[in-house]
Amino acid sequence: MPKNFLANPPATDTxxxxxxxxxxPQPDRExxxxxxxxxxxxxxxxxxxxxxxxxxxxxxWSPLQRTQKPGEVMSILMRYLxxx
Numbered sequence: 001m002p003k004n005f006l007a008n009p010p011a012t013d014t015x016x017x018x019x020x021x022x023x024x025p026q027p028d029r030e031x032x033x034x035x036x037x038x039x040x041x042x043x044x045x046x047x048x049x050x051x052x053x054x055x056x057x058x059x060x061w062s063p064l065q066r067t068q069k070p071g072e073v074m075s076i077l078m079r080y081l082x083x084x
Contacts, residue, residue: 028082028083028084029080029081029082029083030080030081030083031078031079031080031081032078032079032080032081033076033077033078033079034076034077034078034079035074035075035076036061036074036075036076036077037067037072037073037074038072038073039071039072039073040064040073043064043073043074043075044064047061047075056077056079060077061075061076061077062075062076062077063075
């Protein structure tokens, strides 16, 4: 999958998110990645809807990255769950 992730977002796309800082691993917390894939407009819409619902700040999502499919992008959010 790493080759599907390109270093720069599409030139026509103006991603406003900043790269989130990864938290250091903790033994009692498990990382979970939430992945959005779709058109730039659709992915941005879901990110903003989730922000309005209080789920995640827009800046917590990775910048939009192109996929191998033309016109499709993806963005990832990392969360850490405390498992007991």
